[in-house]
Amino acid sequence: MRRLVLTCGALISLLAAGAPVAAAQPTGAEQALTAALNHGMQQIGGQSSAYVVDLNTGQTLYSDAAGVGRLPASVEKIYTTSTLLLRMGPNATLTTSVLGVGTIDSSGVWHGTLYLKGGGDPTFGASSFDQAAYGTGTTMQRLVSDLVHATGIKGVRGAIVGDESYFDSLRGTPASGYQPDLPDVEGLLSALAYDRGFENFAGTVPQSRPALVATQQFAAALRQAGVKVPAKTPVYTGRTPAGARQLAVVQSPSIAKLIQLTNTPSDNYFAEMLLKGLGARFGGAGTTAAGAAVVRAELASKFGIDPRLDDGSGLSRLDSTSPIQVVTVLRQMQSDPAFVDSLAVGGETGTLQDEMRGTIARGNCRGKTGTLHDVANLAGYCQARDGHTLVFAFLANGLSYPDYVHSVEANEMAVALARYDG
Numbered sequence: 001m002r003r004l005v006l007t008c009g010a011l012i013s014l015l016a017a018g019a020p021v022a023a024a025q026p027t028g029a030e031q032a033l034t035a036a037l038n039h040g041m042q043q044i045g046g047q048s049s050a051y052v053v054d055l056n057t058g059q060t061l062y063s064d065a066a067g068v069g070r071l072p073a074s075v076e077k078i079y080t081t082s083t084l085l086l087r088m089g090p091n092a093t094l095t096t097s098v099l100g101v102g103t104i105d106s107s108g109v110w111h112g113t114l115y116l117k118g119g120g121d122p123t124f125g126a127s128s129f130d131q132a133a134y135g136t137g138t139t140m141q142r143l144v145s146d147l148v149h150a151t152g153i154k155g156v157r158g159a160i161v162g163d164e165s166y167f168d169s170l171r172g173t174p175a176s177g178y179q180p181d182l183p184d185v186e187g188l189l190s191a192l193a194y195d196r197g198f199e200n201f202a203g204t205v206p207q208s209r210p211a212l213v214a215t216q217q218f219a220a221a222l223r224q225a226g227v228k229v230p231a232k233t234p235v236y237t238g239r240t241p242a243g244a245r246q247l248a249v250v251q252s253p254s255i256a257k258l259i260q261l262t263n264t265p266s267d268n269y270f271a272e273m274l275l276k277g278l279g280a281r282f283g284g285a286g287t288t289a290a291g292a293a294v295v296r297a298e299l300a301s302k303f304g305i306d307p308r309l310d311d312g313s314g315l316s317r318l319d320s321t322s323p324i325q326v327v328t329v330l331r332q333m334q335s336d337p338a339f340v341d342s343l344a345v346g347g348e349t350g351t352l353q354d355e356m357r358g359t360i361a362r363g364n365c366r367g368k369t370g371t372l373h374d375v376a377n378l379a380g381y382c383q384a385r386d387g388h389t390l391v392f393a394f395l396a397n398g399l400s401y402p403d404y405v406h407s408v409e410a411n412e413m414a415v416a417l418a419r420y421d422g
Contacts, residue, residue, distance in 0.1 A: 029386075029422045030061065036416035037062050040394075043408045044376075047398035051323035052417065055334060055381075056388040061420070069308070069320035070395040073370030074266045075377045076314030078326060079307065080275055081259040081342060082333050083298040087282055090256035090338040094121040094277065096138060096192075098147050098218075099244035108154030109228075114247075115240040116218045117163040118192025118211065120280065121252040122273040123261070125195035126217070132201065134261060138252050140194070140214075144221040147248035155228035162215030162237045166191035167276045167286035171210070174288060175315035180206055184315055187269035189276060190214075191286060196269055211237045256338035263342040263368055264350035268313040275312030288312070303328050314370055323393035326379045330391045334381065343367050343380055346414065355410035360385070361418040367392075369406065374398055376405035382417035390417045 026034070033052075041048060041064055051066035053059065096119050102112010123130065123137025130137040147153060170178040171188040180188055188197025188206055194214035199205035207213045215235050222229050252258065262270040272288065279290030292309050299305050305328050307321035333339045344350030347362030351369040356362045367380020379393035394409045396402075 027422060029420055033061060033416055033420050033422075036419075037064075037413055040408050040413040040416070043412075044394075044396045044405050045399060048394070048396040049323045050392070050394045050413075051327050052390055052392040053327055053331065054384075054388050054422065055331060055391055061390065061422075062392075066323045069322050070377075070397045071314075071317060071372065071375050072307070072319050072321045072326070072395065073314045073372045073375045073377055074268070074271075075326060075368050075370035075379050075393070075395070076309065076319055076321070077263055077266065077271050077312070078329055078333075078368050078379065079295055079299060079309060079321075080271050080278075080312040081262055082329055082336075082339055083295045084255055084259060084274055084278060085333075085336060085339055086298060086302060087278065087294070088255050090254060090336075092255045094252040094258075095119040096121055096124055096143060096250050096252075097246055098143065098248045099240050100247050101241060101244045102158055104151060104153060108152050109157055110151075110153050110155065111157045113159045113161055114156065115161050115163055115244055116192065116215055117240050118166055118190065118214070119252075120166055120191045120273055120277040120286065122187070122193065122196070122258070122270045123252055124193060124214075129195045129201065134253075136253050136257060136261075138250050140217055140221045141225075143248060143250040144218070144225045144227075146250060147222075148225055148227065150248050153222075153227055156222065156230075156233060159234040159236070160215060160219050160229070161235075161240070162192055162211045162218070163240045164190045164192035164211035164237065165239050166280050170288070171197070173272055173311045173313065173315055174318065175311065178288075182206055185268050185272060185313070187273075189269075189272055191276075191280075193273070209237070256342070259338065260342040264344045266344075266351050266369060266371075268315060271313040272311065299329070303332060305329070315372075317372075321395075323379075323395055326393035326395070327391050330379065330381065330393070334389065334391065340366070340381065344369070346410065352410065355406070356414060359411065359415045359418070361410075361415045364418045365410075365414045367414070370395075371402055371406070374400070374402065376402035376409065378406065378409040378414065382414055382420075384417060385419055385421040388420075388422065390420065392417060 052062040275291035280286030283290035310316035344352040346356035370377035
């Protein structure tokens with residue numbers, strides 16, 4: 001009898017201490033989701049990883065090699081844009097300025113030097129370029145109009161100097177050895193870029209000296225506004241002296257708008273310009289390396305992750321991240337409407353415009369794609385049938401047919417998330 005009492009007491013103690021119990025069996029909805037995602041992963045190939053979490057419950061719904069580092073490609077823009085939002089806020093802007101050393105006389109003639117100083121605004125350019133490309137960017141014409149209105153300037157007697165010193169003078173990224181790379185970067189990196197550094201709207205002819213071109217366009221815009229700028233006026237590039245006074249400024253679209261222009265179409269040029277801006281503002285130098293260091297520091301302090309990050313766009317093959325790391329950031333950024341709204345919407349906008357059409361995922365899934373010649377990735381959010389928000393990352397590397405894999409990720413795997421009714 002004493003032995004029986006002791007045995008019962010031990011059993012009660014074990015239960016009270018939280019003895020292991022059998023794991024709950026997956027529901028029918030969970031089994032269906034797992035089967036659908038397993039089928040998708042089999043089609044994608046071996047060098048692939050996936051991770052799915054229900055944001056409402058915190059439950060991991062799917063995990064396959066989720067901690068393995070992969071090439072993120074443009075999914076890396078999630079890291080660049082979230083850092084920009086957290087560091088600067090959605091309403092902040094970038095500034096392009098006109099400063100001067102000299103005086104303006106009673107007839108409105110400026111005697112001295114005018115400086116056009118770039119602040120890394122990727123939208124800065126001609127009004128015609130803006131109208132065709134963005135419809136919301138910063139134009140040279142608006143800057144000149146503000147200058148005329150603020151100063152009453154009617155003529156220039158002196159030099160006009162362009163200043164791109166906010167960034168370094170490297171036009172490319174680590175992926176191209178920092179050399180110009182228009183097909184991939186989609187522009188020339190400069191703190192004083194004009195029309196993305198293109199000579200033509202098609203983006204096939206690079207400007208030889210972007211800051212000088214911007215300065216020449218400034219002189220031309222002054223003339224078009226009725227300001228008399230003699231033909232022999234010296235126009236060149238240099239640094240703005242500390243004593244120059246501000247005469248006019250023009251602000252970029254808000255950070256919220258800039259990251260939307262980055263993420264929705266997956267714009268490499270915007271991502272790399274904004275990365276250099278992070279370096280200039282928070283990292284001590286307007287360089288790709290300084291910007292990447294700012295992003296890595298933010299990811300470590302805010303999210304507790306440490307992906308290998310070499311640039312802002314994901315073009316570098318030295319970049320590496322895992323689905324768990326991507327989902328970690330997406331989980332915390334889900335409450336930031338500016339970030340969520342920056343992502344492409346399935347079947348409707350950006351890089352997902354032609355995906356998910358005619359499925360339950362259309363309008364219910366949004367995300368960031370990532371593509372290289374051997375990479376096809378998709379990460380983001382899906383509103384499931386049960387009303388829960390599922391956050392996911394599908395990273396597929398070592399591919400021969402990335403377009404096919406994108407179709408599997410978007411039209412089968414994301415659709416399975418939207419169909420989930422847990």
